[in-house]
Amino acid sequence: MRSRFRPKHQRLILQCYPGGRAGEKHPNSSELSYLLFYVSSRRTKLLKVARYLNQKIRQDLWRGRAGNVQVSLDIATALIEKCPEDLNVFADHIVSIITAVLNSNDLALCHYTETIFDVFCMHHNGALFTDDSDFIQNFDNLIKLYMDIRSRGSERDDWTAVSLQAACCIASSGALYASSSQLRFQISTILPVILDQLKKYSEDRFIQLNNYLTSIERTQNTSESTRVNRASISSITQDNPHDENDILALRALKKLFDCSDTHVSQIRFTSRFVIKYVIDHPSDQNWVYSAVDLLAQWIPVHLRFVLLRSLYEFLMELPLSDTNSLLGVTQLMSSLLSSNVSLIGLSVLDVLHVLLSLITQLLRLNDVSPDPKREKLLNNLAHAIGDLATHLYYSDQIANMAEEILMRIRPLPFERRTVSSNGQPKGRSEPIALSLPTSTMGSTMASAINLEKFIDKGSLSFFSEKPAIVIGLQIIVQIIHGANSGTGGINRKIIPIQSWDQTEWALTSSDVQIRDAYVDALYAYFNMEISSLSESGTIESPDVLGSISTGIVFLNKLHSSIYDYALKNTNTSEDYMNINMILLSIVSRLGLIGIVHGLPMVLQLQDTVSRTQDKYSRNSLASLQAVILIYYSTVADKLGIPKLKKQVDERIKFVKAKKGGWDSNLTAPAKLRADRQLSKSTLSNGDARNEKQSVAVEDEDDEQEVDDEWKPLPSMGNIDRGLIIQYIKESNAKLSIDTVDTMTSVWSKESAVQNTEAAQHLSIMDDTSPLFTIPSTTKIRSKPLRVAW
Template identity: 35%
Template structure:
């Protein structure tokens, strides 16, 4: 019986082979013509897909699985051929797939998932954004496919049904980025099933092995690149083997496990941040809700993050952190504690792993972690102390791990700075005008915890050495925290603190311990400075073979090699301008130490011992940089024995500490600068005087015992020591005065350059200057004495270096210019006669550039030494030397202030320098060029007959301070 058919129906029916076989394929020629027919006009395509849906329903009702296979093959080819018009028939395709799936025929369902994969690959966002009916149909098909793996299936086809679900899930991953609703819906459908499959077939050790393999693949060396190629080939082979086993119905548990891993990888290996964030949250949430092993879940998430493109891995971590912040805003409570703990553990797992996260905002992460810690301690909640401590410990470990997993040079300094800023904020919050906003106990606990974070960071850095270069935390980073030494002195108003004296003492003790850890674990391991390298090089060139100055000495197995290589960095005289710059961390620490003693009638002995330890360690690390800043405080702390007979306990403490530190300085300097001092300090008159001063105080009950706990002989000085007596036989009140230290400095060529006996006592901290100084020397110890080389042109550098090389006959490495001290000419002359100023030469006209650079390097040094009339060198008289109009903008500037700060200058000419020296009126008579020429020497720069070749000897031989200033 012949039945009339429309053309499209006839073309479709011709594609079906005859017979009732369950394994049919469409006739190829007829299928080709059908595809051509459907693709020519949209209305034809609509007719074709509608008829196919009707036939599918008809064949499914009669259990004609062979025809269903042909229909699915036709639909698959239509999707490929007419993909640009997929929106015309996509919904009908979903209906056809759903009808076939409802038969639950295994062979048909295998074909359905292949057609479904092609559909997912060709879909675009237009359908998901505008066709709600299609979204519902597509979601229904997806749910049905995934449900096959979850349902109990016949034992012989269990793996095959699971594979159908896994393949469908992998295909869904291509459709996640269209709308947020479908994204969340499909992830919620897929991720829990994948996690369950992986959990059943992988333990922690197998997951860790995969993580390590993926991390190794990230390496940039050649062998790892080869490894990456090999792993890609291996994955391709695995996928090919799975397809073959699926087609042959011979799947194994290994195939299922690998396909589940690959499907989960497809969710994470994406460039969409929203998708990465949502799938990360889904993994963590399922581990929590299904009560899976937490350690296993943490390793799984770590593996998942390795699949994310490296530049987007931080998104996963940020997702965990933002979720914790959201819960924190709601307030920590019993209701969300377990979930908060879970997310915190996952966060710690990522931060402590070896997975790199390029683009991670370290400072932002640390700030958020610090806020979480702060709220846990300061805000009221219904959690037990044990629960709070557990979260605080996790956040602390997170901070330490993100700080020590180096991504950029300044990471560790930035991390420490963030914590110190938070400490300063909490300390400020502990003071109130009328009503306290925080309790003293909570503020104390938080500051202690923040300091402990810093301590942990330094311990981790010490124990886990890394080949990755980084910048070290420097002293200036701690400026903001010095208020902890004397909190109540920070505020000039009437504000009171909620902290008790005991709590303040506890904070101070913790702070001093952490600072000492920083000094010994962080500051000592900083790279060697240019000063040490230049010093060793010059000594080697001059023929010195001293092992302590040989660079190879520092790389040997000598027990002191690490210490020597580190402490030389900041032991360089005037490192970071610690000598020439009045506002620096050393002086600030001593100022706050002074405030610390003023805060108590009788300071806590434990705190004093900790403070002494810190000061001693700074002496060992900073050398003359510390000494120069300490001298004004030594005079300030010392008892004025001639003016009073009764002293407070606080005054005795300061006096005792001053003498302990000075004694330690004199014993330490000889070791630190052995090539320059040759045991001068221990054999000096000042050393004998300090011993006498200590003995005098012990005999007269002015000494505080038990403050020097080192192995030195300080405490063994007997009170029966014979002290100097006056004409009446009475013990002289031994007090170290400024002239004693002045005489000590004048007795050595090296010390007279760097030691400032008359340096003024700083009385206040200039906060605005602090920031500039810290940024200028941030994360490095610069050789400031040679920094001017950076600004000289090549010819000037060569001239200066040549001049330096000419002066290496002496084994003393000192700067090219020995500064005058501002002392009396008699004292200078005496030292000149002793031969203490013979190491440097003034040179001839060829060395004019060197002289100019010396002025640039040490101009501020003159001012601090009190050189008379130094500021009278005005810009008007020196404009020719310094480049004319270059300095005309500042009418009050002097050659000292200008040249010290300027980076743009022209080297002076001899004639200009002579002219300036002759025309300036410097507190005395005019000196004309004629008068200067009366002592002509053909080889002298200033045409002055000089009997020596160093600047200090020249100055010492002049008759007045006016003349000294004039020559300079």
């Protein structure tokens, strides 16, 4: 009788409940259909229906009628699906209903809320987040309740599943983007639950987990909503080592990264929170380092750069004293940069400037308080720059990156660079040109200003001190190695020789670390950036020497510096090996161009040593003689002059037969610095016979090593200039008269740079001859180019 006096909407709702005390109930289908028709045709009744359901579900919870609670949840779910456009009308009641069920502490009912919460998150557009403070508070409390529920009871995994399922729903909800504050709150609330579940995994198991997730997604009906089918998850996870919670956690994380173009801020906030989580949990970072490229793969291709941008923004915000955190973020950057993930849209120079600025600031701090961890961090930053070079995003990228370093090693225009007692130049660096990226992310003015300020912190006196110069040259090596080991479909331009102009001072620096670092950088450039000559080689790129005049000026300056370097009477055997390595690299990689600008210098070096031999020890003379003869032999071989080659090799054999007449460390091909270090290590371990390591070659007391009849005067090993000229003219008719004259002309330091204009008009043979071509390392195959010098 009481039901006859109830309002119609209440009667229709009550008719949906089946009778009996079954533990699991579902609405009567025909009655539910009529109720849905009733509210859809009378939208004003929606609020009344939702309010009554809210009241009834609380009564049933209090009376322990779990079956009726399930029916109420099903009715509420059906209402959302039937009237999604009017969800805002009764959204607060849905939130209240779910909250009441979660507070019941009934595990089965809490699991049962998954469907209604998923449907609610799917259809809620977030409009109420803009002006309804009560709803915002209630919804935020609901999210917190869902995430906190994992700590309930003894069945911890089952309760955690409720939290992770809710996290999946939130991660897929469009309401995330209603406001920036809601986005921050919801992401920061659900991510700890997600990451706590995943942090236990190693690299291999994390990849396996992703493969399982992919399998599950393929089995689900793609025509359905984004609802997670826990039944399908359970069926797949029964026979593998990953449980349902792991899959849910990974799926929720994936949803936060795999979003549309309009939700870029979601990627940024999620990335920053993941980074912070890693920093706050230093003992649980293994899974992140292995998974960072996987995270990037989930992001749409054209938005992946946002992940790296978040990393370097976070890096900028960390205090320099927090070395551990800086190490963690830097390792994440290297992990991403060294992966196969393409970061299209990345502002390469912004990343480079940030890393260089950080290096400079750390070097300054290291001067005050040296720290081994900081040394490791500096090394990691250098490697990160090398990793940045493994992916090509535009044709001039590698050349621009190298130029950004080399420009800081040059003496500054209009300003005298002073040299300190330990051999490094001082002076302020040129200002850094800031390149702000344009992207769909829409950088705010504040972030642009922060980026510029951070870069400016490291711009003053940038590479004015020895440690910065050394690490800068090491970075050049990293860039060249990265560029020539990476992948990419872009036809890049190689680093032109002109980029090295005004850096040649480092070759004659009094500081051995600067000299060695410069030699390593030059060797990497000649032997990796410029391809070796081949029988079928042609000039593939017009930018090998960049500006012709500037490129030739550098070659002349470089040979002038080699001349000064060779004549230093304090040289060690290591120094002569450096000279030998650079000279042979120039000949083997630049061919005739290198010989034209190098042979006159070496001829003059021979004459100078002959005149001033009293300044040098016997060992120094032996080393100089070896450098010169090896160079002649290599030039003869490169020019294809067998008679000259035979003459030089016989002289080398004669000199080697005399004790103390030859430096055995000097070979062709030259010994690399890495091989020399290995050789030293072997000797120091006693694995070789008692030989001397590379020491200063000025030992005048080592007379017992020299035959009495042998005086290692340069004239005994010299090859006459006239004889070389004669062999060149007679044996290689392909060379023009101007080329031969230039190649064998009298050389002086003063005239080397002044001859640039004349060199521009020097025609170097037919461009189809492989001897006079400079293949680049680019993949492009352009037409052969005739080069005039």
